Amino acid sequence: MGFRSLCGVFSTIPAHGYVICGSMQRFRPRFHLTPPTGRLNDPNGLYLDGDILHAYYQHDPGFPHGNKRTGWGHASTSLTGADRLRWYHHPDALYPDMPYDLNGCYSGCAVVDRGQLRLFYTGNLKAAEGRRATQNMVLVEDPTGPMGGIHLRSPRNPLIDGPAAGFTAHYRDPMIFEEGAGWRMILGAQRDDGTGSAVLYRSADLENWHFDGELLIDASTAAPGTAADVVPGGYMWECPNLFSMVDEVSGEELDVLIICPQGLERIDGDLTHYASSDQCGYLVGRFHDTTFTVLRGFSELDHGHEFYAPQVTAGGAGVVLMGWMGLPGQDDQPTVSEEGWVHCLSVPRILRLVDGVLHQELIVPEGQARSLSLGAEHVRVDIRSDVHLEWDGQRITVDRAGDRRSVACPPGELMMVEDATAIEITAGNGRVAFALRSFSDMI
Numbered sequence: 001m002g003f004r005s006l007c008g009v010f011s012t013i014p015a016h017g018y019v020i021c022g023s024m025q026r027f028r029p030r031f032h033l034t035p036p037t038g039r040l041n042d043p044n045g046l047y048l049d050g051d052i053l054h055a056y057y058q059h060d061p062g063f064p065h066g067n068k069r070t071g072w073g074h075a076s077t078s079l080t081g082a083d084r085l086r087w088y089h090h091p092d093a094l095y096p097d098m099p100y101d102l103n104g105c106y107s108g109c110a111v112v113d114r115g116q117l118r119l120f121y122t123g124n125l126k127a128a129e130g131r132r133a134t135q136n137m138v139l140v141e142d143p144t145g146p147m148g149g150i151h152l153r154s155p156r157n158p159l160i161d162g163p164a165a166g167f168t169a170h171y172r173d174p175m176i177f178e179e180g181a182g183w184r185m186i187l188g189a190q191r192d193d194g195t196g197s198a199v200l201y202r203s204a205d206l207e208n209w210h211f212d213g214e215l216l217i218d219a220s221t222a223a224p225g226t227a228a229d230v231v232p233g234g235y236m237w238e239c240p241n242l243f244s245m246v247d248e249v250s251g252e253e254l255d256v257l258i259i260c261p262q263g264l265e266r267i268d269g270d271l272t273h274y275a276s277s278d279q280c281g282y283l284v285g286r287f288h289d290t291t292f293t294v295l296r297g298f299s300e301l302d303h304g305h306e307f308y309a310p311q312v313t314a315g316g317a318g319v320v321l322m323g324w325m326g327l328p329g330q331d332d333q334p335t336v337s338e339e340g341w342v343h344c345l346s347v348p349r350i351l352r353l354v355d356g357v358l359h360q361e362l363i364v365p366e367g368q369a370r371s372l373s374l375g376a377e378h379v380r381v382d383i384r385s386d387v388h389l390e391w392d393g394q395r396i397t398v399d400r401a402g403d404r405r406s407v408a409c410p411p412g413e414l415m416m417v418e419d420a421t422a423i424e425i426t427a428g429n430g431r432v433a434f435a436l437r438s439f440s441d442m443i
Contacts, residue, residue, distance in 0.1 A: 026442055027335045029419040031085035031365055032325070032344040033075055039063035039331060040343045041309065042173075042239060043322045044072055045093075045110035045119050048315030049144065051080045053348060055322060056093055056119065058107060064336060070104040071095040072121070074148050079317055079348060084365050090148025093119070093138070100125055100134045100158050107173040107239060107309065108135075111183075113206060117143045119151070120185075122172035123158060131169040134158030135187070137206070156207055164199060164211045166192055171199075173239045175311075176206070185209060188238045188260070196237035196261050200290055213290045217283075222294035223356075226408065227281055228273040230297035234261030239280070239309045242287060245319060249355040255287040256353065258301065260309055271395070272405045273300070277327050278308050284356050296356040303407045304425070304434035305400050306330075307346065319351040321360070325422060325435050334439055335421070344422055346435050359430035364417050372414040374427065383416065383423060386440040396427045398434045407432050 028034055038061040045056035059073030072094035075087045094105040101123030108121030117140040125132040136157040143149040163171040170190035176183055185201040200212040219230050241258040260280040267273040284296040301310060302323065310323035326343035336342050350361040362369065372379065379391040386401040396409040412429035421442065425434040 025339045027339055027421050027439065028341070029344055029422040031087070031368065032347060032419050032422040033057070033077075033087050033322075034344045035059055035061070035073055035341050036089055037061050037340050038342075039070075040073065040324070040341070040345070041070075041326060041328075042107045042324050043309065043311045043345055044107050044121065046311050046313040046320070046322060047110040047112060047117070048079075048313055048317060048320065050315075051078055051317065052076055053079055053313075053317075053320065054110070054143075054148075055345065056110070057324075057345060059092060061092065063342065064331070068104070069096055070106065072105055072119075076148065079320075079363055085347065085363065093140075093149065093151045094121065096124075098123065098153060098157070100132070100136065106133075109175045109311070110313070111176050111206065116140075117149065118206060120174045120176060122174065124172075132162060133169045133171045134162060135160035135174050135185075135209070154207070159207060160201065160209050163189070166214075167197075167199065168192060168194075170236050175239075175241050177242060184212075184242075186215065186240045186242050188236065188240050189214075190236045194235050196232075196234040196259075196263070198237050198240045198259065216291040217294060218291055219294040219297065222285070222297045225281075225283070225297035225299035227298040227300050228267050231283070231294065232259070232261040232264060232279070232281065232298050234279075235263040237261050238278075239311065241310070241312050242292075243312055243314065243319065245351070245353040247353045247356065254284055254295070254353065254356070255292065256358065257283045257285070257287070257292055258310060258312070259283075270406065271408055272303070275303070275403070275405050276305065276308070277329065280308055280310055280323070282358060284353070284358075299357070301358070302433045302435050303405050304398065305403060305405070305436040307433075307435040310346075312351065317350065320363075321349045321351055322346055323435065325437060333437070344437075346422075346424060347417065347419075349433075352430070354431075357431055360426055360433050361430050362415060362417055362424055362426060368417055368419070370416045372416075373412075374409075374414050375411050379414075381416070383418065384438045384440045387423060387436070387438050389414075389416075389425065391427075396432060398425065398436070400436055400438060401440075405434070 041058040074090040104124035106122035119138040123134040137154040140149040198215040201209040238260040264274040285294040381389040397406040409428040
């Protein structure tokens with residue numbers, strides 16, 4: 001039995017939820033995750049159950065009508081076989097209705113501990129005395145059931161009731177990882193002086209958290225990355241991810257720190273840096289206690305016109321990353337008035353660490369990617385009437401409607417994926433990535 005909504009046509013799927021058919025919606029991508037209605041932003045709570053990827057995401061189902069009420073949406077897909085990237089939507093997992101999160105269930109992560117799925121998120125409350133940010137936990141029962149899980153907030157919330165001394169209420173986006181017999185949490189933060197940072201907590205049981213201090217960055221012996229700064233500044237570091245990978249060249253296990261520094265100014269020249277309103281990138285090094293020793297400095301993770309707030313998870317498929325193909329404050333897209341939704345997530349990307357550099361491989365349905373081999377010859381590809389790609393032997397440039405982004409890139413494979421209004425590109429065998437939206441040729 002199907003049903004109609006203002007957003008289009010949906011079909012019920014027993015034991016899964018529903019899948020968006022999209023047959024009436026020309027702007028909606030087919031295999032990029034979009035919200036059924038309303039506004040989508042950061043991916044949250046990514047986790048793998050075999051080859052099934054679960055993606056929670058920031059969701060305001062009533063956007064653009066009424067006050068902002070951001071909770072968590074939930075969808076899942078297989079990463080293999082004929083159903084690869086056929087997204088099944090489950091009922092929304094979180095809605096801001098507790099005293100500590102009335103103004104939003106903000107970003108967070110998923111943890112599976114001895115078979116128990118737990119979600120962690122930042123509760124946002126705008127009280128008379130100012131913003132209040134807390135860190136909270138959700139227990140998920142029956143996560144593989146027909147409802148996609150029953151989500152129960154812990155009665156012990158808030159687990160972390162406000163920022164540590166020296167930091168403002170811009171204190172959010174918990175990411176948790178195992179360390180020895182316990183757990184560590186990294187949070188994006190802003191110091192009292194208005195500069196960006198990250199902080200660390202420690203727990204033996206995922207419920208009682210103890211402040212470890214600010215994440216200390218030691219870049220005294222770091223080699224440069226591809227960005228303009230070895231360590232970026234900015235007024236806030238959002239959505240940190242801290243995880244380990246084995247470098248395919250050296251064989252060493254190294255640590256990767258992904259951060260989203262806000263407030264960096266665009267730099268134009270032979271190469272383009274920090275071209276979007278908000279940035280994301282990574283450092284490679286070694287993490288111990290509260291210090292991250294940088295071996296290779298900051299490199300932008302994606303150079304496209306819409307990419308932010310990525311999150312990683314690890315499983316049998318390897319280290320998988322997804323990002324938001326949108327940016328804060330850029331919601332004026334034709335999908336809002338035409339189809340009642342806005343923004344999408346990137347396709348899942350498999351990460352590899354090669355000689356200190358992250359390489360990204362796009363996971364797409366069979367036959368949905370075009371590839372070219374880039375060598376010494378000049379190449380130009382007109383992807384859309386307003387999206388053009390050029391390769392000059394040393395740099396790759398993507399131009400959308402006059403906004404040009406040029407990036408150093410070695411020869412290698414170029415992959416291009418078009419999915420209605422969503423476009424993703426990798427070059428140099430995955431060393432460089434671009435994600436962007438384009439509505440040209442479709443209006």
